[in-house]
Amino acid sequence: xxxxxxxxxxxxxxxxxxxxxxxxxxxxxxxxxxxxxxxxxxxxxxxxxxxxxxxxxxxxxxxxxxxxxxxxxxxxxxxxxxxxxxxxxxxxxxxxxxxxxxxxxxxxxxxxxxxxxxxxxxxxxxxxxxxxxxxxxxxxxxxxxxxxxxxxxxxxxxxxxxxxxxxxxxxxxxxxxxxxxxxxxxxx
Numbered sequence: 541x542x543x544x545x546x547x548x549x550x551x552x553x554x555x556x557x558x559x560x561x562x563x564x565x566x567x568x569x570x571x572x573x574x575x576x577x578x579x580x581x582x583x584x585x586x587x588x589x590x591x592x593x594x595x596x597x598x599x600x601x602x603x604x605x606x607x608x609x610x611x612x613x614x615x616x617x618x619x620x621x622x623x624x625x626x627x628x629x630x631x632x633x634x635x636x637x638x639x640x641x642x643x644x645x646x647x648x649x650x651x652x653x654x655x656x657x658x659x660x661x662x663x664x665x666x667x668x669x670x671x672x673x674x675x676x677x678x679x680x681x682x683x684x685x686x687x688x689x690x691x692x693x694x695x696x697x698x699x700x701x702x703x704x705x706x707x708x709x710x711x712x713x714x715x716x717x718x719x720x721x722x723x724x725x726x727x728x
Contacts, residue, residue: 551608571712580701588623592672596627597717622663626672634680641684667696678710
């Protein structure tokens, strides 16, 4: 992708989605573009959430686009890697806490017993990591995690507009995953 982006400029979503011509594909592309370029999230926040959620749904081109954009924005490599890896940590936690949320007797399973020390001091900082955790919890559909992370974000004075855009971004990435699957069926 970097070969297509002139030095010093950010990668282009238009190049990433140049072969998408269907009305659904255009809607998804325009929604993502609007969220990243005109939404409440800063470019670094939006692309970090894009990297985390694209990694979670295994949309490699989208994850590579986000990774390249974050590098061009000057985000340190360890923070970029943490954003990508947050998909793994939150995947584990969202599945476990969704299990606890769905059973009738949570008392029997009070202690998770799962290692999650990375949450204590994230390289990205607490609020940015919480933003990723929230977006991933939306994507992974864990009601108790969604509520918990939304509460922490509000207590950290993250605007409702940013929280809403994170939910929208996760939703659009899920849609793009489905589109990616549909397009790969045509090309095989």
